[in-house]
Amino acid sequence: MANTMTLISSVTVGSGGASSIDFTSIPATYTDLCIKTSLREKTSGDYVRLGLNFNGTAASVTGKMLYGDGASASSLNITVYTTVAWGVDRFSATSNTFSNVDIYIPNYTSSNYKSFSIDAVEENNSSAALMSLSAGLWSNTAAITSLSLIPDSRTTFAQYSTAYLYGVKNA
Amino acid sequence: MPNPTRIEINCETGVESIIELTDAEVAQMEADAQAAEARKAEEDVAAQALADLKTSARAKLVAGTPLTEEEAATLVI
Numbered sequence: 001m002a003n004t005m006t007l008i009s010s011v012t013v014g015s016g017g018a019s020s021i022d023f024t025s026i027p028a029t030y031t032d033l034c035i036k037t038s039l040r041e042k043t044s045g046d047y048v049r050l051g052l053n054f055n056g057t058a059a060s061v062t063g064k065m066l067y068g069d070g071a072s073a074s075s076l077n078i079t080v081y082t083t084v085a086w087g088v089d090r091f092s093a094t095s096n097t098f099s100n101v102d103i104y105i106p107n108y109t110s111s112n113y114k115s116f117s118i119d120a121v122e123e124n125n126s127s128a129a130l131m132s133l134s135a136g137l138w139s140n141t142a143a144i145t146s147l148s149l150i151p152d153s154r155t156t157f158a159q160y161s162t163a164y165l166y167g168v169k170n171a
Numbered sequence: 172m173p174n175p176t177r178i179e180i181n182c183e184t185g186v187e188s189i190i191e192l193t194d195a196e197v198a199q200m201e202a203d204a205q206a207a208e209a210r211k212a213e214e215d216v217a218a219q220a221l222a223d224l225k226t227s228a229r230a231k232l233v234a235g236t237p238l239t240e241e242e243a244a245t246l247v248i
Contacts, residue, residue: 008182009180009182009185010180011178011180011187013178014178014189016176016189017175017176018175018176018177018178018189019175019176019177019192019200020177020178021177021178021180022177022178022179022180023180023182024179024180024181024182025181025182025183025184026182027182027183049207074218074221076214080210082203082206082207083207083210152207153204153207153208154200154201154203154204154207155175155204156175165180165182
């Protein structure tokens, strides 16, 4: 079991926003990858979904997402890479609040298909604040060397959004 | 008006680049956004239909009237 975390790279979105956050040339020296983010998206609405792209490919991402907003809960099938989690704050959510989205990808250099899990929660001083848990699979045998975070609405992440990529392995 | 930008971080070098999207990438982004909206609308309709079925199933259970196959399916795990 991997038990140490090393920060590989981090980013803070600047004033111009960012349509995606792309980590490239990810070293193959770890066992797992862990991405911790604080995200907000710029268009109207309370929350948006998050997309996760591996190696620049747009196919072969499937899974299941459970989500709720404090009043009701439901689930949906993950069928496209642009929708893997729900609960990213948008412009209409409480000012200066950011969602927390954690992504874990075990065995990212394996020649087997890659699984991932996501824990996402929105921050919003409202009766509804969305949260989701996702379990997914990227049906590709290539090692993960790059990954991108994108808002499902394909607009932009807001200034001060952050993403930290960690490598996880045994010490 | 300039196109939106993306942030790329090279994990080997640590170099962070802000890259303006090409027109083709912007067009793809807009197409993806429309697809996302359409997908969301379909899912909302399906979620509402399921909620309506559950409400109907509960009412019939309380009233002691027969459930439809679809209504029963919402209650059996």
